[in-house]
Amino acid sequence: MTDRIREQMSALLDGELPRDEMGLLVRRLERDEHLRRAFGNYVLAGEALRSPSGPLASAGFAARVSAAIDAGTVDATPVPVAQPERARWVRPTLATAVAASAAVVAVLLVKPAVQETAVVAGGAVQQAQRAFALASLPIVAESSPTPAHSQRLAGYLMAHSQFAGAIGRRNVWSSVLASDPGITRVSYEFAETP
Amino acid sequence: MKPVANFPPSDGSMQTQEPRDAEPRPASGVEQSDLELVRRAQRGERGAFDLLVLRYQHKVVKLVARLLRDPTEAEDVAQEAFVKAYRALASFRGDSAFYTWLYRIAVNTARNAMASRQRRPLDYEADLSETEQSAVASRMSHSDTPEATVLSDEIHATVNRAVAELPEDLRTAIILREIEGLSYEEIAAAMDCPVGTVRSRIFRAREAIDRNLKPLLD
Numbered sequence A: 001m002t003d004r005i006r007e008q009m010s011a012l013l014d015g016e017l018p019r020d021e022m023g024l025l026v027r028r029l030e031r032d033e034h035l036r037r038a039f040g041n042y043v044l045a046g047e048a049l050r051s052p053s054g055p056l057a058s059a060g061f062a063a064r065v066s067a068a069i070d071a072g073t074v075d076a077t078p079v080p081v082a083q084p085e086r087a088r089w090v091r092p093t094l095a096t097a098v099a100a101s102a103a104v105v106a107v108l109l110v111k112p113a114v115q116e117t118a119v120v121a122g123g124a125v126q127q128a129q130r131a132f133a134l135a136s137l138p139i140v141a142e143s144s145p146t147p148a149h150s151q152r153l154a155g156y157l158m159a160h161s162q163f164a165g166a167i168g169r170r171n172v173w174s175s176v177l178a179s180d181p182g183i184t185r186v187s188y189e190f191a192e193t194p
Numbered sequence B: 001m002k003p004v005a006n007f008p009p010s011d012g013s014m015q016t017q018e019p020r021d022a023e024p025r026p027a028s029g030v031e032q033s034d035l036e037l038v039r040r041a042q043r044g045e046r047g048a049f050d051l052l053v054l055r056y057q058h059k060v061v062k063l064v065a066r067l068l069r070d071p072t073e074a075e076d077v078a079q080e081a082f083v084k085a086y087r088a089l090a091s092f093r094g095d096s097a098f099y100t101w102l103y104r105i106a107v108n109t110a111r112n113a114m115a116s117r118q119r120r121p122l123d124y125e126a127d128l129s130e131t132e133q134s135a136v137a138s139r140m141s142h143s144d145t146p147e148a149t150v151l152s153d154e155i156h157a158t159v160n161r162a163v164a165e166l167p168e169d170l171r172t173a174i175i176l177r178e179i180e181g182l183s184y185e186e187i188a189a190a191m192d193c194p195v196g197t198v199r200s201r202i203f204r205a206r207e208a209i210d211r212n213l214k215p216l217l218d
Helices: A002-013 A019-031 A033-050 A061-073 A087-136 A147-163 A166-179 A181-192 B029-042 B046-068 B071-087 B098-119 B130-139 B146-164 B168-178 B184-191 B195-217
Strands: none
Touching (some): A019 B046, A033 B046, B029 B046, B029 B098, B046 B071
16 A cells, blocks of 8 residues: 555656546645655655765755745735636626726715705805805995085085084094995095085 | 846745646656645645655755755755745645746745855854854754764665665666656556556565665664
């Protein structure tokens, strides 16, 4: 039994082991340290035959490599499982399909909300526009003078200035200018003219 | 030695690229066997990768030792190359032979080691404390010590002696396989015997050599 396995191992080393016998042998070698050592010795003998001198890997080299891989795989990227040939194009296609579906669902879900938001936003805009229009209108207070009022007021001021003292005249002018800017220019011209 | 202008990046990104042969050639039995082991390792069978390490450990250590010109680091660098190869194994597609890909990684790892050695201060070892010197000594690879050199010489002598003592049919089969690199079918044609007999003869030759090696290695 062991001889048969070791002969398989020898054939494996030469690349002459049938593929269907390889799986079981690899699993056996993984478990059996004596078999692995024998495999290592077969390799060593071949190497020593081919080159009469030169450095050889030490006896524990392969075990150290294995330990280093084990130590590294705790925090390093493990070897991913190879995908079959079919998966080379299937996987990206599936990924694209899933991404596209997700995008469509997202659009359908988001669209009503966007519309509601647009309505709300539109209403707000209309209100804001209305408020802006109101704010832009000229404020016409009932107390604001018309040209006729201004003429009357100017006449009154002329009459007042003829009979009032300098201080009183200035006080009346100041109060008029402060209370009604609409007649500023007219009043000032009237004041300078005489 | 100065690093070359087109020095490979130290992140190993170049090391996983597979060189493509100009013309595809039929893969040998060993290459097909390697590929099968790689596929198994890619599927998570660690034992398959361990076999690849066992198969190529001496070749990689020898290659790295020659490149470094200082064999004290050969096993450390070779180990790093195997670990890199394992981590990059998923990217191996089989466009080239596995050993070509592995040697490429080993060459780049050795170059990186040489570049990092150049960046070290020259009086690095002179400044080491006794404890640090001891740590460095313990890190020296086994194959660099005088004992290892003697052992290596003994291994070579033992193997050659064991082969010389083999019966002629076993000796011819193992020499045609190991030194000439013939396939079982070619050896069968040369020795005028069935392929199964070749397989058995090579196995028995290896077992005889192993019996001679065991006392030396144990």
